[in-house]
Amino acid sequence: MKCVLLAHSPLVEAAPSGLNICSHKYTKVRSEAPVLPRLATFRQAMPKALHIDPADYAKPGALAFPAVPVRTYARSLSEERKRRGDRTLRDVLRQMMVVREFESMLGAFKAKGAYQDIAYSYKGPAHLSIGQEAAAVGQALALQPGDHIFGSHRSHGEFIAKGLAAISRLAPDELTRIMAAHQGGALLRTVEKNLPSNSTEGLAENFLLLGLLAEIFMRANGFNAGMGGSMHAFFPPFGVYPNNAIVGASAGIATGAALWKKLSGDGGIAVANSGDGSTGCGPVWEAMNFAAMAQFCTLWDDGKKGAPPILFFFNNNFYAMGGQTIGETMGWDRLSRIAAAANPEAMHAETVDGGDPLAVADAVERKREILLRGDGPALLDVECYRSGGHSTTDANVYRSKEELAAWQAHDPIATFRAKLVEAGILTISDAEAMQEAARAQIRAVTAAAVDPSISPIVDIRAQPTLIGRLMFSNEQIAPPAGEAALLKAPEETARARQDAKKSRFGLTPEGEKLSPMRAITLRDALFEAILHHMRHDERLIAYGEECREWGGAFGVYRGLAEIMPYHRLFNSPISEAAIVATAVGYALEGGRALIELMYGDFIGRAGDEIFNQMAKWRAMSGGALKLPIVLRCSVGSKYGAQHSQDWSALVAHIPGLKVAYPATPYDAKGLLASALSSEDPVVFFESQRLYDVVEQFKPGGVPADYYRLPLGEPDVKRQGTDLTILTIGPSLYPALAAADALAAQSISVELIDARSLVPFNYEPVLNSLRKTGRILLVSEASERGGFAMTLAANIARFAFASLKAPPRVLGAPNWIVPGAEMETTYFPQIEDIVDAAMLEFFPERKAERRGIRNWNDLELARAGL
Amino acid sequence: MDVPIVMPQLGNEIEEAQVDEWLKAVGDEVGVGEPVLTITTPKLTMEIEAPASGRLKEIKVAAEELAAVDAVLGVIETE
Numbered sequence: 001m002k003c004v005l006l007a008h009s010p011l012v013e014a015a016p017s018g019l020n021i022c023s024h025k026y027t028k029v030r031s032e033a034p035v036l037p038r039l040a041t042f043r044q045a046m047p048k049a050l051h052i053d054p055a056d057y058a059k060p061g062a063l064a065f066p067a068v069p070v071r072t073y074a075r076s077l078s079e080e081r082k083r084r085g086d087r088t089l090r091d092v093l094r095q096m097m098v099v100r101e102f103e104s105m106l107g108a109f110k111a112k113g114a115y116q117d118i119a120y121s122y123k124g125p126a127h128l129s130i131g132q133e134a135a136a137v138g139q140a141l142a143l144q145p146g147d148h149i150f151g152s153h154r155s156h157g158e159f160i161a162k163g164l165a166a167i168s169r170l171a172p173d174e175l176t177r178i179m180a181a182h183q184g185g186a187l188l189r190t191v192e193k194n195l196p197s198n199s200t201e202g203l204a205e206n207f208l209l210l211g212l213l214a215e216i217f218m219r220a221n222g223f224n225a226g227m228g229g230s231m232h233a234f235f236p237p238f239g240v241y242p243n244n245a246i247v248g249a250s251a252g253i254a255t256g257a258a259l260w261k262k263l264s265g266d267g268g269i270a271v272a273n274s275g276d277g278s279t280g281c282g283p284v285w286e287a288m289n290f291a292a293m294a295q296f297c298t299l300w301d302d303g304k305k306g307a308p309p310i311l312f313f314f315n316n317n318f319y320a321m322g323g324q325t326i327g328e329t330m331g332w333d334r335l336s337r338i339a340a341a342a343n344p345e346a347m348h349a350e351t352v353d354g355g356d357p358l359a360v361a362d363a364v365e366r367k368r369e370i371l372l373r374g375d376g377p378a379l380l381d382v383e384c385y386r387s388g389g390h391s392t393t394d395a396n397v398y399r400s401k402e403e404l405a406a407w408q409a410h411d412p413i414a415t416f417r418a419k420l421v422e423a424g425i426l427t428i429s430d431a432e433a434m435q436e437a438a439r440a441q442i443r444a445v446t447a448a449a450v451d452p453s454i455s456p457i458v459d460i461r462a463q464p465t466l467i468g469r470l471m472f473s474n475e476q477i478a479p480p481a482g483e484a485a486l487l488k489a490p491e492e493t494a495r496a497r498q499d500a501k502k503s504r505f506g507l508t509p510e511g512e513k514l515s516p517m518r519a520i521t522l523r524d525a526l527f528e529a530i531l532h533h534m535r536h537d538e539r540l541i542a543y544g545e546e547c548r549e550w551g552g553a554f555g556v557y558r559g560l561a562e563i564m565p566y567h568r569l570f571n572s573p574i575s576e577a578a579i580v581a582t583a584v585g586y587a588l589e590g591g592r593a594l595i596e597l598m599y600g601d602f603i604g605r606a607g608d609e610i611f612n613q614m615a616k617w618r619a620m621s622g623g624a625l626k627l628p629i630v631l632r633c634s635v636g637s638k639y640g641a642q643h644s645q646d647w648s649a650l651v652a653h654i655p656g657l658k659v660a661y662p663a664t665p666y667d668a669k670g671l672l673a674s675a676l677s678s679e680d681p682v683v684f685f686e687s688q689r690l691y692d693v694v695e696q697f698k699p700g701g702v703p704a705d706y707y708r709l710p711l712g713e714p715d716v717k718r719q720g721t722d723l724t725i726l727t728i729g730p731s732l733y734p735a736l737a738a739a740d741a742l743a744a745q746s747i748s749v750e751l752i753d754a755r756s757l758v759p760f761n762y763e764p765v766l767n768s769l770r771k772t773g774r775i776l777l778v779s780e781a782s783e784r785g786g787f788a789m790t791l792a793a794n795i796a797r798f799a800f801a802s803l804k805a806p807p808r809v810l811g812a813p814n815w816i817v818p819g820a821e822m823e824t825t826y827f828p829q830i831e832d833i834v835d836a837a838m839l840e841f842f843p844e845r846k847a848e849r850r851g852i853r854n855w856n857d858l859e860l861a862r863a864g865l
Numbered sequence: 866m867d868v869p870i871v872m873p874q875l876g877n878e879i880e881e882a883q884v885d886e887w888l889k890a891v892g893d894e895v896g897v898g899e900p901v902l903t904i905t906t907p908k909l910t911m912e913i914e915a916p917a918s919g920r921l922k923e924i925k926v927a928a929e930e931l932a933a934v935d936a937v938l939g940v941i942e943t944e
Binding site: 691692 | 880882
């Protein structure tokens with residue numbers, strides 16, 4: 001196998017002269033592994049390039065922080081005229097007017113059910129940005145079409161401004177190509193017919209406004225086929241990436257997008273737009289820290305050095321729902337102060353006058369240069385004022401009329417208009433004509449958006465499963481066959497030599513189990529699938545909290561750090577939300593991400609990112625986005641209540657996630673290969689108790705070559721005729737032993753391993769029930785709401801005619817997982833399975849209960865258990 | 866006096882591990898706490914350190930061989 005070897009760059013005392021990237025920081029990097037005092041008789045071999053010298057930290061002193069500029073923009077209008085030209089300055093005013101008119105139209109529909117002469121009842125949300133137009137237009141003025149913005153619930157203005165700016169920069173041919181490519185040209189044809197213009201640029205503006213407004217009205221011709229709506233709309237060809245209804249959620253996603261831009265060489269920057277209120281959100285801090293990780297400078301290879309080009313752009317409108325960020329709900333006095341927490345450069349933060357589009361553009365232009373140099377991340381605190389309420393149901397009871405009036409004097413449009421008039425860049429009548437044109441343009445677009453004959457309503461009644469079909473792409477990439485740059489040929493690693501000596505099958509000819517040192521384990525099988533994808537697909541990156549030198553907490557990645565350069569495999573901060581959110585951004589830009597949460601119990605720390613972001617973006621994009629992410633989660637054992645619970649049902653409950661939970665090495669390798677090939681997000685559960693299991697079912701053992709097993713297919717592990725036992729995850733093994741015990745009582749068990757939770761093909765189970773008529777479902781999850789309950793309920797419907805008894809679920813009780821010593825009283829054991837089988841399905845045998853589960857389920861349910 | 870270097874118990878379930886590499890040859894001087902060999906369990910690679918100062922007298926389990934927990938991997942002869 002050919003492989004490209006990278007010379008692992010020696011880490012240097014100081015960056016080479018002439019190289020700007022990272023030259024200013026972290027110069028105390030050692031090139032040699034330090035000699036450390038021995039604290040134990042053995043230690044994990046974990047060679048680190050970064051030496052923590054106690055002497056360095058023992059010195060007294062004081063930390064200094066860089067000064068953060070506050071409203072220092074001072075360029076004169078005459079300079080701006082020279083720099084940008086009068087035409088651009090007039091267009092800045094016009095764009096702000098278009099944004100305001102658009103928002104006013106939505107406000108009018110919400111407040112009065114009518115805008116100009118158009119009556120319409122708009123039922124969806126309208127988080128308007130009236131008063132904040134300069135922030136949006138100023139930002140867009142500084143960005144190129146290839147820069148990508150990610151927004152919030154209040155991002156119509158940013159969307160329009162970025163779109164208008166892109167239209168003004170793209171050549172007519174390119175604009176026509178973009179419009180013709182969207183929805184097979186359907187929206188373009190609609191615009192040509194109903195909103196014609198004598199210029200391509202004019203047509204593209206109407207295309208932009210109608211695509212957005214139809215999306216807000218959730219029409220079929222909206223940019224996202226009506227599946228996104230006001231708070232989720234986007235249109236990538238103009239650099240407008242998903243807006244987000246979850247406050248601050250774009251911070252992590254945009255950071256992942258920036259990582260893709262950096263690694264792929266696509267160019268441009270990513271902008272995370274959010275509000276001042278989002279500085280109270282943990283995931284925003286996680287994202288800023290992730291973007292500021294020192295390793296981009298200290299450890300990544302020369303060609304990949306430098307931070308992801310991400311700008312955190314805070315539209316600071318002083319209100320976070322009903323709370324005031326300054327003086328009430330936050331501790332900072334100026335938002336930009338928070339940047340000092342992230343890194344020694346304080347993220348190059350500045351506070352900017354968000355009422356002046358040119359001040360905003362100037363700041364974004366300067367930050368953009370820093371970011372493209374690899375010296376990010378950057379933060380801008382853009383102070384603006386939301387003249388309207390949070391939403392149209394907000395009665396503004398939390399602020400005074402005096403305050404609203406005071407800010408009226410700083411209205412960005414009136415101020416900028418007066419400035420241009422004063423400088424003679426336009427006349428008052430020009431400005432009025434411009435305002436009238438904006439009004440006419442929005443009226444025409446609105447008329448087309450409310451008219452169902454032009455902007456058709458999504459007809460769910462005609463196609464009841466239409467939304468369902470958008471949930472997954474169900475596509476797989478071809479087996480990866482490229483040659484990624486590697487540090488070392490995988491065959492030369494100690495792990496490869498060790499695994500090569502192992503038996504592929506886990507049993508001796510006499511049926512004795514081999515030790516995990518002598519046969520391929522589930523851990524090794526996972527590694528083989530991962531290694532194949534990592535070495536043959538440069539787009540795939542892997543990260544988590546201990547993925548590199550440590551090799552993952554359970555050794556799945558052991559040896560991979562010898563093979564993969566830092567930018568393909570790295571340690572992340574303890575930031576589950578940022579781990580998942582960055583993967584979402586990285587994947588929706590075109591990358592592929594393999595991420596790890598050490599324990600399934602940590603899913604809660606990444607709840608929004610898994611449940612709202614990873615799961616939903618494909619459908620919310622109308623099927624346009626792909627999210628090739630594999631989230632590996634171990635399911636713990638021995639560590640008690642917060643480290644040992646099976647949360648698979650939570651994940652399976654959320655539409656949009658595929659879920660696998662293999663129990664054998666053969667299945668693990670094949671299913672992980674499928675997951676890594678999937679264009680849809682997959683949550684991949686791995687039981688910690690199974691990492692050492694060897695293959696006991698598949699004759700011939702785990703194939704050494706690459707192969708895939710389809711997600712969603714349960715597997716019959718043993719055939720039988722009297723009772724079907726369907727297991728999820730590690731319950732396969734006690735069920736196998738129970739099947740042996742039941743065979744001794746002349747009960748023939750058919751044993752089926754679910755292998756996947758979503759999707760799930762019921763046919764093998766229904767076929768089995770046609771023989772046995774009885775089914776026991778066993779899993780380690782708490783019974784209430786467990787996925788086995790879902791399976792049981794469906795089986796009761798689908799197999800009703802075959803059933804001799806109701807399906808029975810045997811799971812864990814509805815209380816906390818106890819500590820290691822008590823675990824056998826909690827997770828279903830062999831005797832519990834035998835008891836359930838004998839007592840529930842064969843009561844005539846009058847078997848004695850062997851296990852401890854003599855409780856009354858009805859009474860426990862009444863007690864909340 | 867002969868001091869044995871033994872395979873440590875690295876986890877409740879681990880019964881054996883592999884000797885990866887001897888960092889010292891027979892006859893080499895070793896100081897207490899100095900790494901003498903590396904071993905690999907299914908999960909981790911570890912260094913084993915000399916339990917005493919002296920001379921590596923004997924290697925009982927060669928590189929890339931498996932050994933059970935508590936097995937004697939080598940012997941150090943002290944002064």
